[in-house]
Amino acid sequence: MGAVLVLTPVIIASWPAITAAVAGAASAMGLMVSQSVKESVKQSQSTTEQSVEVELSESEVLAESMATDQQIVLTKGTIQLCVKRDERGRCSVCAKGIGHSEAELKQTAEEFTQKLTQCFVYNRVMGELKNKDFQVVNEEVMEDESIRIHVRRWMD
């Protein structure tokens, strides 16, 4: 008992913190990090290549922590995902690939943004719980892919 609350995550972080979450999400989804600089994207672009961009609406990448044009490129098969900071300072994920429909690319980008958000929240929460000396009683990944963390502390 006590209280039950539901929180909608807001991602306001430095680029290194976003990068850590991207790495976690990429690993969970079997994506390979191909390059972390923009030059890598300057590849040949076929006219049949589809491209879809999904924005993390509740996000802000702290500009001072990020060099211009910095981004992370991930690949899975023939789909390429590009994580970057857009003009408004929000984090966005662009999916593209030859031979994939727009719907397919959008679904992949949305799945990745969800996983990225989950990883970001996990990293943030666990880091802070450790800072505040909480004892982790249990931690598990549930069937519905949610992460359940049970922590405890003792107060005088």
Place this chain on the structure above:
Amino acid sequence: MAQHDVEITISKTGEVKVHIKGAKGKACLVYSKWLSGLVGKVKDQQLTSEHYEPEIKARIDLEQNLGIDE
């Protein structure tokens, strides 16, 4: 000593559900405030019967411990 348990569930979309147990009185609100500052916006909050029980110890200690400015 009072045992405070916090169960945090991060859904696959990143939404967070928190269940605070053992924190009586306004102490559970201190946890709520701390966690919402950490994660994001409060979408829903329900106080359970424990919230209305008397606090064993002043919540000031807890606020200082979690680094919350009242």
